[in-house]
Amino acid sequence: GESVGLHLPTLSVQEGDNSIINCAYSNSASDYFIWYKQESGKGPQFIIDIRSNMDKRQGQRVTVLLNKTVKHLSLQIAATQPGDSAVYFCAEGKGKGGGFKTIFGAGTRLFVKA
């Protein structure tokens, strides 16, 4: 996959503010998109997903937006908390008939300032 080496894109936000993490995906045939959160020393943890027949999906404090026209995915975190500090990965894949492979983006590091 794409690599940004040791210098992940970084987003720094104040506690309580909203965060928006963006991702550009590569395959117009992808029909399933997932956001993962990875804290230091741990494996990725599922946050929220969205299928290509939707353009918005909301969870608890998180919203995923999908723009298929420009192949763009975003994760919005409301009222960001220190515990949200982590690396966030978007992932794309093609569902039934397209195999199972999940292609991960390089990640964005979120810092939450208290």
Place this chain on the structure above:
Amino acid sequence: GAGVSQSPSNKVTEKGKDVELRCDPISGHTALYWYRQSLGQGLEFLIYFQGNSAPDKSGLPSDRFSAERTGGSVSTLTIQRTQQEDSAVYLCASSLDRDFYNEQFFGPGTRLTVL
């Protein structure tokens, strides 16, 4: 309940040695995935197992890499004649069945360092 477990958590080896990494998926999960994550990078797909079907090995970077899944449960990833570029965190994930839309649950990973 128990999540995905991996062992060892850390492995330091010398260049040229073989290593085995183990993954215990969540009980009842029929799909199992191996990924590799180099420092500061995203996850690179390696291999996928689904039930008794032949695994998809298309992500394995070279023939030094192989994986097995015995009895549809535990999986081992073997790297032969390790090279320094093999140094990475190796992550295992499992999901309920082959439906792609099922959430993948990740283990904590094995950090491999090849000296």
